[in-house]
Amino acid sequence: MAGKKREKQPLEFRNTALADALQTQDMAALAFALRHGPTVVPLLRPGARDDPRDSGEVWTYRDPATGDVALLLFSDAANKPATLPPGVGLQSPGWLRAFLGTYGEEITTVFFDIAGPHAMQASPADLIAALDA
Structure with a gap:
C-alpha cells in the first residue's frame, strides 16, 4: 500500500494582519498583529539550520551622522x-x-x-508596552 507523501507548504515570510494595520496606520491593530503573529526581520547572518537556538544575527541601521540605531x-x-x-x-512575538x-x-x-507601501x-x-498588553 503506497501512501501519498504530503507536500510541505513553503514557509510564508509575511504577517497579513501587520500589513493591514500598517495600511490603516492603526496602532491598536499594529499591537494586536505583533502580539499574535510573526515579524519579518532582516538578518546580517542567517541562523544555523541545525541549531534551533540560533536565530541569526539581526541587522540594524546605525546613522553615521548621529549614531542612532x-x-x-x-x-x-x-x-x-x-x-x-x-x-x-521570521520571528515570534516572544x-x-x-x-x-x-x-x-x-x-x-x-x-x-520603511520603503513602503x-x-x-x-x-x-x-512596542514593549503593546507586546505586554
Whole structure:
C-alpha cells in the first residue's frame, strides 16, 4: 500500500494582519498583529539550520551622522529593500519582546516597512508596552 507523501507548504515570510494595520496606520491593530503573529526581520547572518537556538544575527541601521540605531521590521519579506542584506528571519512575538527588552535602550526607533507601501514607526518602549498588553 503506497501512501501519498504530503507536500510541505513553503514557509510564508509575511504577517497579513501587520500589513493591514500598517495600511490603516492603526496602532491598536499594529499591537494586536505583533502580539499574535510573526515579524519579518532582516538578518546580517542567517541562523544555523541545525541549531534551533540560533536565530541569526539581526541587522540594524546605525546613522553615521548621529549614531542612532534603528530596527527595521517588515510585514512581508517582499517589502524589504534589496539594498539590505539578503537574509530574513521570521520571528515570534516572544522573540520580538525579548529582543526589544535586551536592546531597547540602544535602539532609537523601530520602522515598519520603511520603503513602503505603508511605512510606520514607533519607539521601542511603545512596542514593549503593546507586546505586554
